Amino acid sequence: MMKRVYVTGLSCISAQPTFGAGLDTEWRFQPECNVLETIHPVYKSFLPAAALRRMSKVIRMGVTSANAALADAGVSMPDAIIIGTGMGCGEDSDKFLEAIVANGEEMLTPTAFIQSTHNTVGAQVAVGIGCKGYNLTYVNGAVSFESALLDAQMTIAEGNAHTILTGGIDELTKHSADLFRHSGLIKLGGDYTEVLHSKSGGTVFGEGAAFAVLSDSPGKSPYAEVADVWMTAVLQPQAVAGAVSDFLTANGLTPADIDAVVLGIDGDVQYDGYYSQTATDLFAETPQVYYKHLCGEFNTAQAFGFWAACHMLHTNEIPPVMVINHLPQRELNHILLYNQYNGIDHSLILLKACRNTP
Amino acid sequence: MEDLKLELKKNIITVLNLEDLKPEDIDDNAPIFGDGLGLDSIDALELIVMFSKEYGIKLTDPKEGKKIFISINTMADYITAHRTV
Numbered sequence: 001m002m003k004r005v006y007v008t009g010l011s012c013i014s015a016q017p018t019f020g021a022g023l024d025t026e027w028r029f030q031p032e033c034n035v036l037e038t039i040h041p042v043y044k045s046f047l048p049a050a051a052l053r054r055m056s057k058v059i060r061m062g063v064t065s066a067n068a069a070l071a072d073a074g075v076s077m078p079d080a081i082i083i084g085t086g087m088g089c090g091e092d093s094d095k096f097l098e099a100i101v102a103n104g105e106e107m108l109t110p111t112a113f114i115q116s117t118h119n120t121v122g123a124q125v126a127v128g129i130g131c132k133g134y135n136l137t138y139v140n141g142a143v144s145f146e147s148a149l150l151d152a153q154m155t156i157a158e159g160n161a162h163t164i165l166t167g168g169i170d171e172l173t174k175h176s177a178d179l180f181r182h183s184g185l186i187k188l189g190g191d192y193t194e195v196l197h198s199k200s201g202g203t204v205f206g207e208g209a210a211f212a213v214l215s216d217s218p219g220k221s222p223y224a225e226v227a228d229v230w231m232t233a234v235l236q237p238q239a240v241a242g243a244v245s246d247f248l249t250a251n252g253l254t255p256a257d258i259d260a261v262v263l264g265i266d267g268d269v270q271y272d273g274y275y276s277q278t279a280t281d282l283f284a285e286t287p288q289v290y291y292k293h294l295c296g297e298f299n300t301a302q303a304f305g306f307w308a309a310c311h312m313l314h315t316n317e318i319p320p321v322m323v324i325n326h327l328p329q330r331e332l333n334h335i336l337l338y339n340q341y342n343g344i345d346h347s348l349i350l351l352k353a354c355r356n357t358p
Numbered sequence: 359m360e361d362l363k364l365e366l367k368k369n370i371i372t373v374l375n376l377e378d379l380k381p382e383d384i385d386d387n388a389p390i391f392g393d394g395l396g397l398d399s400i401d402a403l404e405l406i407v408m409f410s411k412e413y414g415i416k417l418t419d420p421k422e423g424k425k426i427f428i429s430i431n432t433m434a435d436y437i438t439a440h441r442t443v
């Protein structure tokens with residue numbers, strides 16, 4: 001028999017004051033920015049000074065957020081660490097590659113090389129707590145977090161681990177931001193917070209590190225239960241409704257059973273039709289939620305959506321700042337998250353409330 | 359010599375990301391490894407690269423580094439005697 005998988009710890013560092021907070025935080029809007037500024041905790045309070053000085057931004061965010069999620073769950077040693085990142089350690093990669101060019105492939109320093117690999121955060125977390133368990137980092141575009149989540153969920157469900165630290169991390173470097181602007185991925189004008197009424201292509205970018213501790217035991221106050229995760233690389237807009245229906249049917253549900261649908265709308269008119277069509281076809285009478293106006297777009301932005309949805313199920317509240325269609329809120333028992341990026345990397349996550357568990 | 363020591367301290371702070379330190383916080387005679395600045399073997403590699411890049415000094419013998427990377431004074435003395443740029 002498959003075990004149930006509970007979310008027992010959460011943490012998030014983002015463009016919002018989410019670290020050490022829930023959804024009752026003071027949301028911050030940056031209407032003039034096409035790259036949202038991250039609100040960083042004071043890392044000196046959480047990381048040893050000797051280690052901190054070698055850590056780039058994404059490593060600081062990742063290790064601090066991971067440790068906070070473990071602390072939130074009361075877990076000192078998870079059985080495994082499974083992380084997703086789309087871009088990895090960009091800052092150190094840029095630094096190392098720039099040194100190769102600048103120094104004619106000579107005199108390359110070790111630190112940037114060591115920390116330029118995509119699995120650095122997972123490794124640093126493991127080294128920090130002495131975890132010798134299964135340690136894997138998924139680098140799978142905009143379903144990197146979902147890939148990690150699916151692995152973690154299946155590993156626990158099949159009885160191969162009791163607790164797993166999972167999460168999504170991505171940083172935006174100056175070099176990456178410049179490239180994204182040139183290629184039209186980042187918006188170049190307009191009110192960037194108007195994600196729902198955007199008339200232009202591209203998105204507002206962000207970065208972040210959201211972590212969760214999954215467990216086969218609900219503990220004292222689990223946030224939610226991870227019921228199912230599904231993803232596919234390619235999906236035509238007209239096929240989304242069928243894919244969502246099939247996913248829900250496989251879980252014994254219909255669209256009417258979903259109490260809130262969390263959509264990854266990011267203000268790119270070229271691809272937001274995926275969400276509007278899904279919302280119209282299946283969830284016209286369902287409270288609809290969005291979040292990327294708060295955290296920006298990045299490959300693992302869905303980890304922010306996951307963090308938010310878990311808090312919604314825990315508190316039975318949808319923060320007004322995330323509401324799309326202003327329908328009367330129901331009791332939140334099932335939340336479905338749907339995300340895609342640039343028309344590819346589609347994912348569905350089904351979460352269940354466990355407010356009355358155990 | 360004093361200018362070289364100041365430049366050396368600034369280079370060390372930059373190369374090793376010692377963001378909480380200012381040049382005046384580093385004692386010329388204090389050990390930079392172990393109890394002093396608390397540097398380690400990865401930092402030693404960074405310092406070897408810095409010596410090559412900034413002063414044209416190529417250190418190939420690890421034993422040699424132990425005698426050079428003792429303090430700011432020993433490093434400045436070695437640079438003065440061996441620099442090529």
